[in-house]
Amino acid sequence: MTGVFLQARLASSRLPNKALLELGGRTVVEQAMRSLRTLPAARHVLVTDAASAALLESRAAACGFDLFVGPEGDVLERFVLAARWYDVDEIVRATGDNPLVSALLARMALGEFRRREADYFGYDGPPLGTGVEILARHALERALRESTDAYDHEHVSPYLYRNPDTFRAIRILAPPAYCLPHARVTLDTAADYRFITRIYAELYDGAPIPVTRLVRWLAGHQDVEEWQSAYSSGA
Numbered sequence: 001m002t003g004v005f006l007q008a009r010l011a012s013s014r015l016p017n018k019a020l021l022e023l024g025g026r027t028v029v030e031q032a033m034r035s036l037r038t039l040p041a042a043r044h045v046l047v048t049d050a051a052s053a054a055l056l057e058s059r060a061a062a063c064g065f066d067l068f069v070g071p072e073g074d075v076l077e078r079f080v081l082a083a084r085w086y087d088v089d090e091i092v093r094a095t096g097d098n099p100l101v102s103a104l105l106a107r108m109a110l111g112e113f114r115r116r117e118a119d120y121f122g123y124d125g126p127p128l129g130t131g132v133e134i135l136a137r138h139a140l141e142r143a144l145r146e147s148t149d150a151y152d153h154e155h156v157s158p159y160l161y162r163n164p165d166t167f168r169a170i171r172i173l174a175p176p177a178y179c180l181p182h183a184r185v186t187l188d189t190a191a192d193y194r195f196i197t198r199i200y201a202e203l204y205d206g207a208p209i210p211v212t213r214l215v216r217w218l219a220g221h222q223d224v225e226e227w228q229s230a231y232s233s234g235a
């Protein structure tokens with residue numbers, strides 16, 4: 001079975017409660033859930049920690065997501081426990097600070113993951129913040145057993161792609177229509193929020209913004225990196 005696991009928590013040193021910031025009349029995390037809910041899967045789950053659960057539970061339910069509460073400091077263990085609880089064997093992993101995550105890219109990645117019989121699959125090329133990772137539960141179980149590196153436990157998947165002799169970890173370039181490698185639409189700072197708010201003002205019509213439309217819009221600006229830098233400086 002397939003599970004869509006959206007990882008979110010509200011503690012953030014650079015941008016506290018960023019998952020609850022408003023975009024297009026909804027919160028950031030709701031925009032991510034609304035996009036991913038269109039992805040066919042047995043389970044759609046918002047995976048969080050105890051400190052964040054109370055403020056996220058009603059939003060998850062409204063978007064058709066279950067809420068799973070796991071360890072705060074060990075996200076790898078949180079994912080493994082969720083996979084066990086929902087009995088899924090392949091996981092679509094996304095993060096709640098990516099309101100522009102693409103269900104289409106996720107569907108494509110899931111197809112490649114299955115076709116290639118991978119333990120890990122991801123695309124290179126799409127704007128940062130639009131993609132997902134596809135993970136095999138058995139590989140995460142092994143990572144949890146074997147890795148003692150805090151980085152692996154904080155970021156879930158590094159143990160898989162840092163051990164290519166053990167796992168079938170695959171990343172390939174996405175088709176050209178989805179690629180704009182230098183663009184960044186993930187939410188980490190106040191400057192990112194200003195930039196993404198501008199994107200929503202330009203492109204949002206009440207439905208998740210299609211990744212191809214986003215790529216065309218970003219590419220229409222001569223230098224996206226320069227534009228993002230202007231937002232970072234407060235322009």
